[in-house]
Amino acid sequence: MMKIQFQAIEGYAYGAIQPSTIFRFSVNEILPSDHVDELVKLFSTVTASHATDIFEYEDVTHGPNHAPTLFIGILAALTQHSGDRRLSTIKAFSEGDTVVYALPTLSTDMTWHTLIALSKFLKDTNYNSTEAQLSEFLNGLKSSNRKFLPGGTNTMNFLNAAAQHKIPFKVFRQNYLILGYASGSTILKSSITDQETSIGVSLARSKVDTNRLLKLSGLPVPDQARIQTITQAKHFAGEFGYPVVLKPEDESQGRGIYANISDEKELIWCFEKVANTYPTLLIEKHITGDHYRIDFMGEELIKAVRRRPPEVVGDGIRTLRELIAELNLDPERLDPYSSKKIVVLDEDLERCIKKQQVSLDDVLETKRIIYLKSISNLSRGGDQIHVEDDIHPENFKLCQMIARTMRLDVLGIDLLSPDLSKPWHSNGTVVCEVNAQPQLGASGTDVYWRFMKNYLRPPVRIEVEVTNDTSQSQAPLFDTEVSRLKIKLSVADAFSQGCPVQYFQDFKIADDVAAADRRRLERLFVSVNPEGA
Incomplete structure (x- = not known):
């Protein structure tokens, strides 16, 4: 097995706009030919669905079967297979008698976990794996690696939009995305912004509170009751009239919902399926009509779709x-x-x-x-058709009223309607649910960039200085009262942590820094200026 030096850099290095993992190999590294053959085989297999022109070389030369390059290429493909996003190339360069690879990643912990798993796989298979062994390895790795990455679809798509427009970002605890620095910083949690009201988010989490508040405001909602027993379910089904819907009170993405329950026998069956998981349920009158999702931002339309099972x-x-x-x-x-x-x-x-x-x-x-x-949620396999041009002005006003009533700036509104091109008060349209954290749903970056730039703040000016002084304090990176950042780093911290910011206008290396360290720092610190900076 090759000897590898591994280093995780949680800051930014070599022009990457995300954390990096650094690998160092001896230039004299030689592997047995059968080991190299296995790496060649794995490289061609695991990179088949990923780009192979992923390296950017500087003063490094090697042949097509260079073992370190093959190994890093396999590792890069495995992290992408697990859901990682590499937003810039892998840098390869020489440092004395070592070859260095800087592999960008969204999670240095995941890359380390993948490195250990790959090394163990090569050892366990004695560098002679079968197709079945590789398939089992890939499936297991993908499953175990998901915990290291941001959840949901919004965050990953916001990351893509930020990278495309060179907006600095930091993934914080898998749940939060911080854009920009100091007074120019914005924090997102999926599609919840730091400008949102906690009252609105809290209200929307409860389907009961949402239903009652909208009803108090004279807005159309289905008849609804909270239940815990099948006796209660039967009572309210008789009161509302079949068909009815059973759903959890505070679940999302359509989980636990049984719609269009047509009689008591079916109600009992559905109740038994869901009651053990959710002790408190809601029963509603089933409303005939299409399911529309309207996503709003600042009382402006983001998108509108008709969902279908x-x-x-x-x-x-x-x-x-x-x-x-x-x-x-x-x-x-x-x-x-x-x-x-x-x-x-x-x-x-x-x-x-x-x-x-x-x-x-x-x-x-x-x-x-x-x-x-029975439901049309995309997370349950549903489909959708865009209907932005079909919304009647009265229905647009209805959505604006809902946003104001719920005290939400960003929200997804689920309407049940026979026809959204007709006024809501003329055809029995009702508000089914309100979501304070809507999944914007589209692949690509257009809708996410349009959303993101609405909440971005102007970028701040940043100055970075590296010295031999080890008594530096942490800079206020995300203090919104700070309009100009001055960051001082020790040489040791710079090499171990990278640059704490993705961009800077001024970069200084103190006179007391040795010439060799100065050359390494100049290669390490590369500014990627955002749009508008």
Whole structure:
């Protein structure tokens, strides 16, 4: 096995706009030919779905089978396979008798975990892995690495937009994204901004509070009651009239919801499925109509879509199970940063297809449409069509009223309506839910950049100085009262932590810094100035 020196830099180094992991190999490193052959095989396999022109070389030369380069290429592909985002190239350069690779990553902990896992895999397989062993390794690694990365789809897409527009960012505890510095800094938690009211976010977390507050304000909502027993469920179902909906009070992304429950027998079945997980449930009158999601920002429209439950169309040849498998091959469903997920074979699907008198192994006749879920959430496999141009002005005003009532600047509003192009008060439109942390849903950066730039503050001027003085204090990086940052670092801290900021206008190296250290610092500290700086 190769001898590797590993270093995690949580700041910024060599022009990367994210943390980096540094690997050092001896230039005299020689591996047995069979070990090199295995690295070549793994490199061609694991990089097949990733770009291979990922290196930027400086004063480094090597052949096509250079073991350190193969190893780092494999490691880079494995971290990307696990969901990491590399937003700049891997730098490779020489330092004396070592070859250095600077691998950008969103999580240095994940890269370390992947390094250990890869080393163990090579040792356990004795550098002679089978296809089955590699497949098992890849699946296990992807599962274990997810805990190191930001959750949800919003944060990753905001990261992409920030990188594209050179906006400095820091991922903080996987849940928060900090953009900019000092008075120019903004903090996001998914789509919740630091300018949002805690009252609005708290109200929206409770479906009961949302329903009651909107009802008090004269806004249209479905009849609703909180229940804990099947006796209560039967009582309110009789009072509201079938069909009804069962849902958890404070869950999101459609989890635990059973819609369009048509009779008491089905109500009992659904209640038994969900009551053990959620001791307190809501029962609502089921409203006939399409499900619309309207995302608002500052009373302005971000996007509007009509959501539909997932469906398949028979071809007279394939079974329902095979048609679902084909549906799940949609690239958007497989994109880990998209809100649109695969259709899972769960109890709601079982219930829906049973009501349509088919089973998973039935061959569907040509053109027969089968609906696969009772709800249309993208996270449950639903689909959507953009309808921004179809919203009636009265419905637009309704959404603005909801935003003001809920004290929310950013929100997702779920409307149930026969037709959103008609005024809400003319066709029985109701407000189903309000989400204070809407998943913006689209792949790509346009909608995320449009959202982000609405909350960005002007960038501040930053000066960085490196000295041999070790008594430096931490700079107020995110103090919104500070309009100009002056950062002083010791040489030791600079080499161990990198630059604490992604950009700076002035960079000074004190006269007391040795010439050799000065050359390393000049290579290490590279400013990536944001747009507008």
